[in-house]
Amino acid sequence: MDNQAFYEALEEEAKDINIEDLMNEMLNSFNQEKGQAPTPTDELKVRKMVLARKYIEKEINRLMMLRDAVKADWDQKIAKKKEEIEGLNGLIEHFIKVTNKGKKLSLDVATISLKRTGPRTVVQDEEKARDFLKEHNQLEKYLKKPELNTTLLQNAYRNDFKEMVSKEAERRIIIEEKSKGPLSQKRKKEIELEVESEWADSFFSKLPDFMKYMPEKKTLSITMK
Numbered sequence: 001m002d003n004q005a006f007y008e009a010l011e012e013e014a015k016d017i018n019i020e021d022l023m024n025e026m027l028n029s030f031n032q033e034k035g036q037a038p039t040p041t042d043e044l045k046v047r048k049m050v051l052a053r054k055y056i057e058k059e060i061n062r063l064m065m066l067r068d069a070v071k072a073d074w075d076q077k078i079a080k081k082k083e084e085i086e087g088l089n090g091l092i093e094h095f096i097k098v099t100n101k102g103k104k105l106s107l108d109v110a111t112i113s114l115k116r117t118g119p120r121t122v123v124q125d126e127e128k129a130r131d132f133l134k135e136h137n138q139l140e141k142y143l144k145k146p147e148l149n150t151t152l153l154q155n156a157y158r159n160d161f162k163e164m165v166s167k168e169a170e171r172r173i174i175i176e177e178k179s180k181g182p183l184s185q186k187r188k189k190e191i192e193l194e195v196e197s198e199w200a201d202s203f204f205s206k207l208p209d210f211m212k213y214m215p216e217k218k219t220l221s222i223t224m225k
Contacts (some may be wrong), residue, residue, distance in 0.1 A: 010109065014055030017048055019084050026091045030099070038099050043107065046095055049088045050110045054224060056081050056088075093220040102218075108225070115221035119200040120214045121157045121207060123150040128210035157211065161196075161203050169195045 026045050060081050067074040096105060096112055104113040123129050126148055133139040133153075142153045169192040176191070177183055183191075197216070204213040 010051060011055060014051040017052045019052055022048055023087055023091060030094060046092055047107045047109060049092055050222060053085055053088045056085050089220055110225055111223045113221050114218035117217050119216050121154045122212045122214055123153055123210060124212040125210035132208055165192060165195045
């Protein structure tokens with residue numbers, strides 16, 4: 001079967017999926033006894049949800065083209081489709097986080113994982129940021145023309161944090177290698193993430209009041225094959 005025929009077959013499969021029934025089935029799985037391991041049936045349900053999600057995305061694109069002609073009527077349908085994707089995303093994310101204990105799930109149609117966003121900062125009061133930088137003779141460094149480059153300012157705090165984390169991680173790696181020998185890249189990354197997790201709250205608690213701390217979070221990531 002060539003690729004075109006394969007994708008057409010997947011699309012036909014997706015068309016036959018009843019979204020509401022599938023979501024109810026998954027909710028029933030979540031409501032079963034806690035701590036049970038993911039089953040092949042659960043993974044098949046997630047596979048169906050991924051297919052349904054992809055088909056709905058195609059439907060959204062088709063409906064958006066029609067919207068130009070009959071905008072008012074189609075806006076409601078598009079919103080419904082987007083709600084369905086959000087519902088599917090929520091269930092898939094819950095499955096990955098809770099049932100699959102945060103582990104990546106590889107299916108024939110997609111690879112599903114939790115995309116990590118590390119700690120970061122957000123400028124929440126630009127005027128106070130300007131005053132602060134002006135007081136420290138650094139305003140020109142972070143100015144766009146004519147706006148303040150809040151991204152550069154945010155990254156400056158994040159980069160300072162990453163530099164501290166890197167130095168401490170390197171120190172811990174040296175200590176561990178003295179007793180265990182050379183460490184794998186995976187273990188070195190684990191140590192770096194451990195330091196980041198331990199130090200983030202303390203470092204970012206000292207931000208000026210125009211900055212807002214955004215703790216680490218994980219969001220659903222679906223890569224279609």
